[in-house]
Amino acid sequence: MPDVQSMVLEFVNKLRKRKIEGSQATARCTVELLRSVISHHRVPHANQASALIDAVKAVGAQLVAANPVELAVGNVVRRAAVAGLDLLDASDDDEDVNGKGIGYPAMSAAVVAAAARSTLRPPSLQTLLEGTPESATAPYTSSSGADSESKTADKSSITRKLKHDVIEGVNQLIHEIAGCHEQIAEQAVEHIHQNEVILTLGSSRTVLEFLCAAKEKKRSFRVFVAEGAPRYQGHLLAKELVARGLQTTVITDSAVFAMISRVNMVIIGAHAVMANGGVIGPVGVNMAALAAKKHAVPFVVLAGSHKLCPLYPHNPEVLLNELRSPSELLDFGEFSDCLDFGTGSGSPLLQVVNPTFDYVPPSLVSLFITDTGGHNPSYMYRLIADYYSADDLVM
C-alpha cells in the first residue's frame, strides 16, 4: 500500500506541474495507476466491489484536483469506476443467491432482483415513481455479513475473482485508449475524397494518422496547416506530413478566414468533448469554426473515446482554460521595462494573456469522428450515457 501511495503522490505532482502533455498520454498513465491501486487494495469481506469503486474514486478525486483542466483524467477515472459498477451488479446477484438460503424475510426473489437492478438504473422517467433505492442496498450488507462466517474460504476466492474481473475491465480500457488512433484512421477514406483541400490547425496525432491513412489508400489531396501560434506546432505537423508524401501549405492563423473559401473540409483534433457536443480544442479553433460556418465548410472533429466528458460546460472559456507562460509570446528581455509594476494602480501597464484552449459550441461542428464511428453533435449524449454511469451525469 505505501508503494502505491508514493506512486499516486508522484503522479499527482506530475499533473500539477503539467509535466505530462496530451490527453492520450495522461489517460494512459492514469489508467495504469488505477490498475495498480486496484490490485494493491485490500478488500473487506462485505461490499467488495463498492469498496474498490470507492478506492478508485478517492484516488481519482486527488488526480482531478491536481489538474482540473485535463478532463481526460476525470473521464478515465469514471470509466474505471463503471467497470467496477458492472461487477457490483454481478457480485450482488451472487451474494443474493447465497443469502436466500439463510431465509431472508418476506421479499420474493423477483422483488429483490428488481431492487438490485434499480440501484444501478440511471434516473429516468420510468423509475420516477419507483422511489429511492437506498433502502434496497441495506439488506445486502446484512445477508453478506450473515454468510461470511460460514464461507470465508469462498469469499477470498470471490475477492480474487472480483479483482481479476475489474482489472480485466481496466485493461480493456487501456487497450481502447491505445487503439483509438487506428480505429479513427480507418474511417478516413470515407470522408476524404480525391483532389480535396483539407485545413487543419496546430498539431494532433489523431489528425496526422487520419490524413496518412487516407494517403495510403491512394487518395491525393492537399493540406493547409495553420501554424497554431504561439507554440507553432503546425510547423511540426507540416514536416511530418511532407515526410509521408502529402502536399502541405503552411499559413498563419490570421490567414484562415482568407483561405477558407478554397478549402473543402476542416479537420481538427479535440482536447475534450463536452456532453452538449461542445469541443475544447487548441486556441484558434473557434476562429476556424466560425470561418467554416460562414462559408458552409464542413467542420470535422476527431476525438478518441477517452476525451468524451459527461459534464456540461457553463463557462468553458474561463473555467476549462489554462493560461500559460507569457514568455511564449513575448521575450522577457525586450519587454522587461513594460512589465514593471506601474504607477497608480500597482499592476503593470502591459499584460500578456496566453490561453491554451478554445471552446467551440456544438452548433458550429458538423461531425464528430470517434472510434465508434461518425456522429452528430446532438448524439454525443448517447455515447456518454453508454460509457458512463448515471451518478456522474447527475452529480
Place this chain on the structure above:
Amino acid sequence: MWRRSASFILDDERRRTSNSPPMADNTTRAPFQNPDAISAYYQTRAAHHGVITSDWLAQAQAAVGGGVSGEENSDSSVSELGKDKSFNVIEEFNGWRKQPDLAEAVAAIRALAAVIRASEASTMMELEIELKKASDTLKSWDKTSISLTAGCDLFIRYVTRTSALEYEDFNSAKSRLLERAEKFGEISCKARKIIAMLSQDFIFDGCTILVHGLSRVVLEILKTAAQNNKLFRVLCTEGRPDGTGVLLSNELSKLDIPVKLLLDSAVAYSMDEVDMVFVGADGVVESGGIINMMGTYQIALVAHSMNKPVYVAAESYKFARLYPLDQKDMAPALRPIEFGVKIPAKVEVEMSARDYTPPQYLTLLFTDLGVLSPSVVSDELIQLYL
C-alpha cells in the same frame, strides 16, 4: 378561410365544426367536455396568480354549473359505477389543483390515488381498468393541460409495470400503489430541488437573468442561487394578461434580489444586457421543444438572434407524447383577456394562452433526470414507452 395549418388533423376538425350546426346549450355536449373551450388549466393558473376579473368569474361559474348539470343529466353513455367514480375523480382533481403550491401532475396522481382507495376491485386487472377509465375522464375534461395528461399516463404506466412484478397479495400491491402515489408529491418537490442544484453552476456572479412567466421551478432556482450568495439581477416581463411579472417581482424582492420589470414588448430592447433567459415549461414535447405561457417563443427567438442562451427548467413528468408542427397544432387553450376598455363587437381577440417554442431556440433543459440538450428528450420518452 385565411387559416392554413401544417396539421391536417386540425384543419379537418375546423372544417367539421364549421359544418355542423352550432350548439346552443352547454348541457347537450358530451358530459365530461369542458364547455366554451376555456382552458381550465390556465384558469387555475390565473387563480393562483390572483388575477380575477369579473368576466372570468362569470365564465368560471357558468363552466362549473354547466359541467355539473351536464353530468347529472347524462345517463346513457356511462354506466352507474363509472359515472360515480368519474364524478369523484374530477371533483377530487379540482380540489387538489386549487392549491397553489401543488404541481398539476401531483394533483392528477392524488386524484387517481383517491380512485384506488375508493375502488372495490379485487384483482389487479380490474383496478387497472378502473384507473384507465378515470384517467381518460380526467384527460377529456381538460384537454389543454399537458402535465395532467403526462401525470395520468405516468401513473397508469407505473401501475401496469408494478403489477407485472408478481406481488402475491392484491392488498399489499394496492397499498404499495397508494403509498407511491402519496410519495409523488415529495418526488415533485425533490425534483425541484435537484433542478435548482443542477442549474447553480450556470448562474455566475454579476449576471443578468431574464425570466418570463411565473414558474415555481424557476423561482426555486433563483431562491437557491440567492441562498448561495450569488450576485445577480433579474429582469422579468410583465406577463400580460396574467400579471406574472408583478407577482414574481414580489417574491424576488422578498429575497433581496434586484428586480426590474419590463413590458413584454421591451424584451428585444433589453436583450443585449441579458446574459441568459430562464423559463419554466407547461410541457416538454417530443421534438425537445416546449409549450409554455404565451410570449416564450418570442423571447426565445430574440435571445437566439442575439446569441443568448435559453435555459428551460422542467420536471421530467412534464415530458409529453406530442409533436406540434406549428403554433396552432395543439388543442386550443383559450383564456379571457381584459383590455380595460370596451372592444367593438366585430374585433377578434387572440385568446390563446400558450405557444410552442421549437428546440433549435433552446440551449439546455434542466430536469430532475439531469441536464439535457433538447435532443435527449425523445430518447427519454422512447425509454418510457417501450
